[in-house]
Amino acid sequence: MDSVVLLRPVPDPVEELELNDDGDDLDRDYLGYVLNEFDDHALEEALLLKEKGGGTVTVFGIGSADEMEQILYAALAKGADEAFKLGDQLEHMSVASQAELVISALQDRSYDLILTGVQASDELDGQLGVWVAAKLGLPHVSVVVGVTGSAGSVKVTKEFWGGITADYEVRPPAVLGIQAAEQAPRYVAVSLIRQAQQEGSLTQLDLEAPSDSSGVRITAVRLPETGGGAEMITGDESEAAERIIEIIRGAGV
Amino acid sequence: MSDVFVITEHLQGILTETSFELLAMARGIAGSGKVTAGLVGSGVGDLASQLGGADAIVVVDDPAFEVFNPEGHARVFAALVDESQAPVVLVPYTSMGMDVASDLAARSGMPLVSFCTSVGAEGALGATCRLYAGKIEADIEVDGERAIFAVLAGSTPAEQGRSGGAAIVETVSSPVDAGSLSVTCLGVTLPAGGDVDITSQDVLVVVGRGIESKDNIEEAQELADALGGAVAASRPIIDQGWLPKSRQVGKSGLTVKPKVYLTLGVSGAPEHIEGMKDAGTIISVNTDPQAPIFGVAHYGWVGDIFDILPELVEKLEAG
Numbered sequence: 001m002d003s004v005v006l007l008r009p010v011p012d013p014v015e016e017l018e019l020n021d022d023g024d025d026l027d028r029d030y031l032g033y034v035l036n037e038f039d040d041h042a043l044e045e046a047l048l049l050k051e052k053g054g055g056t057v058t059v060f061g062i063g064s065a066d067e068m069e070q071i072l073y074a075a076l077a078k079g080a081d082e083a084f085k086l087g088d089q090l091e092h093m094s095v096a097s098q099a100e101l102v103i104s105a106l107q108d109r110s111y112d113l114i115l116t117g118v119q120a121s122d123e124l125d126g127q128l129g130v131w132v133a134a135k136l137g138l139p140h141v142s143v144v145v146g147v148t149g150s151a152g153s154v155k156v157t158k159e160f161w162g163g164i165t166a167d168y169e170v171r172p173p174a175v176l177g178i179q180a181a182e183q184a185p186r187y188v189a190v191s192l193i194r195q196a197q198q199e200g201s202l203t204q205l206d207l208e209a210p211s212d213s214s215g216v217r218i219t220a221v222r223l224p225e226t227g228g229g230a231e232m233i234t235g236d237e238s239e240a241a242e243r244i245i246e247i248i249r250g251a252g253v
Numbered sequence: 254m255s256d257v258f259v260i261t262e263h264l265q266g267i268l269t270e271t272s273f274e275l276l277a278m279a280r281g282i283a284g285s286g287k288v289t290a291g292l293v294g295s296g297v298g299d300l301a302s303q304l305g306g307a308d309a310i311v312v313v314d315d316p317a318f319e320v321f322n323p324e325g326h327a328r329v330f331a332a333l334v335d336e337s338q339a340p341v342v343l344v345p346y347t348s349m350g351m352d353v354a355s356d357l358a359a360r361s362g363m364p365l366v367s368f369c370t371s372v373g374a375e376g377a378l379g380a381t382c383r384l385y386a387g388k389i390e391a392d393i394e395v396d397g398e399r400a401i402f403a404v405l406a407g408s409t410p411a412e413q414g415r416s417g418g419a420a421i422v423e424t425v426s427s428p429v430d431a432g433s434l435s436v437t438c439l440g441v442t443l444p445a446g447g448d449v450d451i452t453s454q455d456v457l458v459v460v461g462r463g464i465e466s467k468d469n470i471e472e473a474q475e476l477a478d479a480l481g482g483a484v485a486a487s488r489p490i491i492d493q494g495w496l497p498k499s500r501q502v503g504k505s506g507l508t509v510k511p512k513v514y515l516t517l518g519v520s521g522a523p524e525h526i527e528g529m530k531d532a533g534t535i536i537s538v539n540t541d542p543q544a545p546i547f548g549v550a551h552y553g554w555v556g557d558i559f560d561i562l563p564e565l566v567e568k569l570e571a572g
Binding site (some may be wrong): 010011014016037094099118119122123125126131133134135137138140141143149153157159160164166168171177178180183214215216217218219220221222224225229230231233239242244248250252253 | 351379547
């Protein structure tokens with residue numbers, strides 16, 4: 001099975017986000033980016049498919065974050081065969097534009113599956129995987145939590161809600177939006193990432209930048225009102241613990 | 254005033270809460286305009302009769318679509334939306350809606366806005382949405398006269414969407430030949446029971462990304478034991494394989510309403526809040542004062558969960 005995995009850096013979800021002076025975007029100057037966690041699961045799933053049934057794993061890195069190269073080298077160190085950088089020159093691409101970029105990078109390339117994270121926290125105009133599939137006329141399944149099969153026929157498990165899932169047979173080539181791989185994404189030693197870096201097997205694709213066709217614009221951003229309903233407890237951990245126990249007892253427990 | 258097309262969804266013979274929320278939202282947008290609900294499935298006559306919150310219902314009733322088909326449903330809805338020409342299309346931002354919304358946008362050329370919590374159609378089309386896992390609220394403007402909005406669950410109360418009279422039901426034959434699909438459903442699996450039923454607990458101690466490692470869950474378990482409750486978790490913990498799926502609260506997990514819901518290092522993404530917002534007393538501990546969880550919690554403390562965990566356990570055990 002030959003897989004292409006789409007990897008995107010997103011603002012680190014554990015970081016506090018700040019707004020720019022114009023109030024229409026994040027303040028990105030000091031923002032740290034990490035690989036979108038769902039994309040990490042997509043990569044893991046692709047690596048598992050390769051380990052079980054052979055084939056190749058190609059990764060596309062989409063976006064301009066400084067962390068992109070590190071993400072791609074880590075993917076190579078984990079077992080990806082080839083890594084390409086796309087859209088390095090573009091900042092804040094719409095998902096529609098990202099999809100066009102991916103499609104031009106896919107030209108003349110054969111593949112059975114395209115895997116990517118089911119969603120990313122900054123996907124304002126839809127999900128990349130489904131966009132790519134629809135533009136290429138390929139079938140897609142989102143919220144995938146399991147993939148088995150061969151290049152001729154793939155079986156995927158899609159999760160709905162309340163723990164209910166459905167199994168589907170999918171005729172490749174197809175696009176899968178991965179929610180969770182069969183196992184947690186593997187770690188890779190820094191020494192192996194450095195080794196991948198030294199081998200330098202990363203290719204920059206110079207693709208024509210697509211114009212933004214999303215038709216969607218952010219006019220203002222703000223931090224949502226938080227703590228609106230919450231009474232904030234003050235004091236150190238000991239005082240806070242006492243107050244919390246009091247609240248729990250007050251709730252009739 | 255603007256006609257609205259609502260994509261509804263159902264599973265195991267039950268229309269989702271989000272379908273009714275979207276009907277309620279659609280009515281607010283449409284005013285005296287027309288609200289049309291799209292319903293695709295097999296033997297769905299009874300479900301159509303529950304959609305009186307719409308003015309009209311377009312039904313595709315076909316055995317091929319008994320279970321949601323990511324490719325098939327997307328293509329059928331694309332044809333129904335094209336036929337309707339309503340300027341505003343509402344899609345639930347759910348497991349099913351995710352396979353429909355972007356597909357519809359790519360096929361129709363209509364702009365799409367995801368993560369919406371409200372949608373406006375007076376003057377220009379626009380929306381408010383929650384980005385970066387709920388941490389940022391953004392105002393969005395849309396070019397053109399028609400657009401698709403993928404709406405987060407819980408954005409509008411469902412009640413108004415449930416009320417209403419008898420809508421005009423129009424059953425049309427499937428615009429998509431099921432034989433041409435590359436995706437075939439093999440069957441639905443219901444969840445296996447877990448070791449602990451988190452939906453029947455009075456107290457849940459809920460761990461999120463902030464718990465940092467599988468080993469640290471033991472500390473949360475000690476607290477849960479001291480309170481006579483159980484440990485539950487947000488999605489990242491389940492995806493890491495640190496706790497079984499039966500412990501997951503939220504959109505793709507379970508909905509819980511315990512008396513006490515104590516979160517430790519849960520940021521409060523919209524998907525999580527969907528599953529716990531109706532809990533009795535919500536107490537949240539997080540290092541980030543901007544964490545969205547504080548927007549839904551009744552009580553909050555900003556600080557390190559590893560500082561407060563031992564304090565809580567010690568004080569409880571001391572009685």
